[in-house]
Amino acid sequence: MKIFVCVKQVPESEAPISIDEETGWVQIDGSPEYRMNRFDECAVEEAVLIKEALPGTVVDVITVGPERVEAVVRRAMGMGADNGAHILTVESGYVDAFMTAGAIAAYAKEKQYDLILAGAMSEDLMQGQVGPIVAAHLDIACMTSTVYTKLSADAKKIYVEREVEGGCREVGDIKLPALLTIQTGINTPRYPALSKLLRANNRELAVVAADASDPASSPQKLAGVALPEKTRDAVFLSGTAAKKAEQLLVILKERSLIA
Amino acid sequence: MEGPIVIIVEHARGEIRPATYELVTLAEKIRQSHPAEIGAVILGDEIEACAQQFSATWGIPVTAVSDSRLRDYNAELYTHVLTGILTGLEPSFVCIAHSSQGSDYAPGLALRLSAACISAVEGLRCGNGGIRFSRSIYGGKVQAELKPMTDTTLLTLQPGSFKPSEPAGSAKAAVDMHKVVVADPKFGSLTVKPALSEGIDLSEAKVLVAAGRGIGEEENLDLIQRLARQFPQSVMCGSRPIIDAGWMEYSRQVGITGATVSPALYIACGVSGAVQHLSGMRGAGFVVSINSDPGAAIFNASDICIVEDLAVFIPLFIELASGRTESP
Numbered sequence: 216m217k218i219f220v221c222v223k224q225v226p227e228s229e230a231p232i233s234i235d236e237e238t239g240w241v242q243i244d245g246s247p248e249y250r251m252n253r254f255d256e257c258a259v260e261e262a263v264l265i266k267e268a269l270p271g272t273v274v275d276v277i278t279v280g281p282e283r284v285e286a287v288v289r290r291a292m293g294m295g296a297d298n299g300a301h302i303l304t305v306e307s308g309y310v311d312a313f314m315t316a317g318a319i320a321a322y323a324k325e326k327q328y329d330l331i332l333a334g335a336m337s338e339d340l341m342q343g344q345v346g347p348i349v350a351a352h353l354d355i356a357c358m359t360s361t362v363y364t365k366l367s368a369d370a371k372k373i374y375v376e377r378e379v380e381g382g383c384r385e386v387g388d389i390k391l392p393a394l395l396t397i398q399t400g401i402n403t404p405r406y407p408a409l410s411k412l413l414r415a416n417n418r419e420l421a422v423v424a425a426d427a428s429d430p431a432s433s434p435q436k437l438a439g440v441a442l443p444e445k446t447r448d449a450v451f452l453s454g455t456a457a458k459k460a461e462q463l464l465v466i467l468k469e470r471s472l473i474a
Numbered sequence: 475m476e477g478p479i480v481i482i483v484e485h486a487r488g489e490i491r492p493a494t495y496e497l498v499t500l501a502e503k504i505r506q507s508h509p510a511e512i513g514a515v516i517l518g519d520e521i522e523a524c525a526q527q528f529s530a531t532w533g534i535p536v537t538a539v540s541d542s543r544l545r546d547y548n549a550e551l552y553t554h555v556l557t558g559i560l561t562g563l564e565p566s567f568v569c570i571a572h573s574s575q576g577s578d579y580a581p582g583l584a585l586r587l588s589a590a591c592i593s594a595v596e597g598l599r600c601g602n603g604g605i606r607f608s609r610s611i612y613g614g615k616v617q618a619e620l621k622p623m624t625d626t627t628l629l630t631l632q633p634g635s636f637k638p639s640e641p642a643g644s645a646k647a648a649v650d651m652h653k654v655v656v657a658d659p660k661f662g663s664l665t666v667k668p669a670l671s672e673g674i675d676l677s678e679a680k681v682l683v684a685a686g687r688g689i690g691e692e693e694n695l696d697l698i699q700r701l702a703r704q705f706p707q708s709v710m711c712g713s714r715p716i717i718d719a720g721w722m723e724y725s726r727q728v729g730i731t732g733a734t735v736s737p738a739l740y741i742a743c744g745v746s747g748a749v750q751h752l753s754g755m756r757g758a759g760f761v762v763s764i765n766s767d768p769g770a771a772i773f774n775a776s777d778i779c780i781v782e783d784l785a786v787f788i789p790l791f792i793e794l795a796s797g798r799t800e801s802p
Contacts, residue, residue, distance in 0.1 A: 226612075228612075228613055228746065229767045229769075231769055232612055232615055232616065232769065234616070241611070241612060241616055309618065312581070312591075313585070313591075316585075338612075338613060339611060339612050340611050341594065341609075341610060341611055341612075341613075341748075341749075342581075342593045342594070343577055343581070343593060343594075344581040344591060344593055346581075347578070347579075347580075347581035347582040348581045348582060348584075348585050350582060351553075351581070351582035351583075351585040351586060352585065355661075356549075356550065356660075356661030356662065357549060357578075357582060358549065358578075358664075359574075359577060359578045360574060360577075360578070372662070375664075376667070377574070377578075377664070378574065378731055379574035379575075379666070380573060380574055380731070381669055382669030382670065382724055382725075382731075382732070383666055383667060383668055383669050384666070384667045384669075385547070385574075385664035385665065385666055385667070386664055386665060386666075386667045387662055387663055387664035387665055388662050389661055389662040389664075390660070390661050390662050393661065399714070399715070399718045400714075400717065400718030403719075433623065434584070434588070434589065434590035434591070434622065434623055434624045434627075435590040435591070435592060435620050435621065435622050435623055435624075435627070436620065436621050436623055437618060437619070437620060437621075438603060438606045438619040438620060438621040439606075439618075439619045440611075440616050440617065440618050440619070441608075441616070441617050441619070442615075442616065442617070443610070443614060443615070443616070443617045443771065443774050444617075444774070445774045445775075446756075446774060446775050447761060447774075447775055447776055447777045448776075448777050448778075449773050449774055449776055449777070449779055450777065450778055450779065451773075451779045451780075451781065452778065452779070452780050456782050456783075456786050456787050456790055457790050459780050459782060459787065460787060460790040460791040460793075460794050461794060463762065463778065463780065463791060464791065464794050464795055466778060467739070467762075470760060472681070472705070472738060472739045472760060473704065473705055473795060474706065
């Protein structure tokens with residue numbers, strides 16, 4: 216069984232961000248800290264769980280981005296993935312999902328993966344597109360928002376449950392090869408083992424230079440970014456914590472929201 | 475005249491979902507700057523009556539494909555059938571709900587149609603540079619505007635972004651029952667497993683106190699619970715990370731994959747305010763947010779914003795509200 220997991224590096228979600236007028240893109244203020252996208256951590260964990268249950272399974276991990284992003288591939292190897300690959304791009308602002316998915320699909324095309332896992336979306340761009348577009352390139356089954364998986368005994372099918380509206384689930388068997396996008400809550404991602412992490416740090420990753428991607432071929436372009444508009448008054452209380460608590464109590468009493 | 479603006483009608487076995495009426499609004503807004511016909515496509519089993527009803531109500535011509543294999547949503551069959559139908563219609567825009575279905579098939583369908591795909595759209599703007607669609611990035615801290623570069627653009631609309639359109643009593647429009655050969659799915663098919671009906675009903679609560687990832691530790695739920703007790707008819711709820719962590723049961727989840735609520739007061743504690751959560755609480759009367767991150771997106775959707783550590787602020791508030799010192 217060969218499993219392929221797509222992972223992405225994202226900025227820490229509490230990182231202060233602003234808009235860089237020069238580049239017209241988001242800027243992470245201070246010294247940016249990056250980590251693995253949470254949905255992708257769950258995808259790596261799911262792959263490693265399958266590997267542990269089915270001896271002989273190999274888990275490959277891939278990421279796309281500038282040099283700094285290889286840290287998430289090594290982390291995935293620390294969690295138990297076997298091999299890492301890195302499609303190296305230049306540091307840039309908005310990256311089109313079609314470009315990322317095209318590069319991943321080109322890498323995966325001849326490798327005969329049985330199962331491809333990706334996060335349901337990235338925490339930064341929140342599009343949820345890369346997984347489904349990779350599946351479309353490879354012409355394999357695709358199931359998004361997966362919250363449960365169980366591989367069949369012969370490893371030819373996978374039983375999946377995917378989240379739909381109102382707490383319902385769509386459930387059933389999907390023939391492999393298939394691509395699943397993974398929702399958080401499916402498992403609890405493990406911390407990387409130190410020994411594995413050290414080993415991963417000494418391993419060579421398969422580094423592939425991204426095609427001098429032609430932005431003209433991208434089906435959509437970034438037209439700009441802006442801070443979101445307020446949909447309510449957004450009055451910030453000031454003073455010490457105790458003063459704020461007093462003010463809040465007055466406000467809620469005025470509105471008869473508290474006795 | 476540009477290619478038509480096509481709405482994909484979302485329904486559950488013939489019962490049209492409300493998200494579809496927001497798609498009508500989106501199509502009408504696009505048409506203001508982009509004169510084109512509006513049409514609709516509906517896939518399902520014995521779907522003709524549903525198609526007739528939709529076209530009669532909205533005056534929108536409908537292309538319908540009816541087949542027993544389309545009774546429930548199937549990604550593979552939807553993609554296959556829609557690729558054929560849309561290739562024939564040559565639409566300029568395709569309006570799809572950003573639901574569990576739409577977000578599932580739209581990106582792959584876009585690749586097959588060589589179309590653009592803008593996901594989770596929340597708004598649009600027309601100006602000198604043409605039409606642009608806005609969507610949340612970075613957990614809702616930033617809005618990005620995207621501009622399609624292709625002849626056809628697929629849009630998935632974040633539910634709750636637009637007011638549902640009202641029927642204008644238009645003239646009856648045609649229904650075209652399309653003959654398409656639908657094969658059995660190669661990859662397999664899924665069936666729907668209903669939700670567990672047990673659990674708490676958030677819709678009855680007058681006050682909801684919500685916990686988000688920012689509470690940090692499970693032990694801090696006690697603090698949220700104690701805050702909730704200060705209010706009559708109050709219930710504690712949570713955002714997705716809290717439910718994912720197993721700290722609260724699913725019935726307490728507020729947001730797009732959980733409950734949609736409209737209490738008189740909503741107090742968000744350590745909730746970041748991603749669009750998936752905001753969709754569930756838009757109907758609240760008054761919103762108070764407490765978060766240590768001054769840039770949290772939740773503040774834009776709040777009446778009162780408090781930048782404080784929950785573990786400091788909540789005990790102080792409880793002490794004041796209850797008129798006595800809280801025991802730790």
